[in-house]
Amino acid sequence: xxxxxxxxxxxxxxxxxxxxxxxxxxxxxxxxxxxxxxxxxxxxxxxxxxxxxxxxxxxxxxxxxxxxxxxxxxxxxxxxxxxxxxxxxxxxxxxxxxxxxxxxxxxxxxxxxxxxxxxxxxxxxxxxxxxxxxxxxxxxxxxxxxxxxxxxx
Ligand code: ZN
Numbered sequence: 001x002x003x004x005x006x007x008x009x010x011x012x013x014x015x016x017x018x019x020x021x022x023x024x025x026x027x028x029x030x031x032x033x034x035x036x037x038x039x040x041x042x043x044x045x046x047x048x049x050x051x052x053x054x055x056x057x058x059x060x061x062x063x064x065x066x067x068x069x070x071x072x073x074x075x076x077x078x079x080x081x082x083x084x085x086x087x088x089x090x091x092x093x094x095x096x097x098x099x100x101x102x103x104x105x106x107x108x109x110x111x112x113x114x115x116x117x118x119x120x121x122x123x124x125x126x127x128x129x130x131x132x133x134x135x136x137x138x139x140x141x142x143x144x145x146x147x148x149x150x151x152x153x
Pocket of ligand 1: 089
């Protein structure tokens with residue numbers, strides 16, 4: 001495993017639509033392992049492949065319940081609404097208020113290519129939305145109703 005450089009701010013990789021993963025091979029496994037290590041090293045709860053410069057539809061998330069790996073994820077169901085502060089490893093120190101569904105069900109593939117579904121609530125639902133947005137070149141700042149001032153952090 002190896003740490004990868006997290007792309008930040010105006011890096012073009014953060015604003016591109018990523019391509020689906022087609023090969024479930026050793027290279028994908030290496031990418032997933034590196035992304036997890038990079039996320040934990042940065043004390044994040046989620047990381048998307050474009051954040052390490054790889055324009056493929058790959059996400060890792062850990063909101064404190066263990067690692068979740070999502071390949072080619074799609075949101076298949078949402079319910080409710082939550083409004084709260086959100087940040088991003090690509091914009092260190094910046095937080096904004098973003099509305100998200102309270103509950104989100106995703107369909108994705110695992111590292112072997114098997115399809116599965118997982119439902120997340122609260123922080124996990126927010127992480128699903130935030131990371132899948134990254135795969136379409138969308139960053140949370142473009143969705144924030146307002147950014148927080150320093151004295152609100
Ligand atoms: Zn992010």
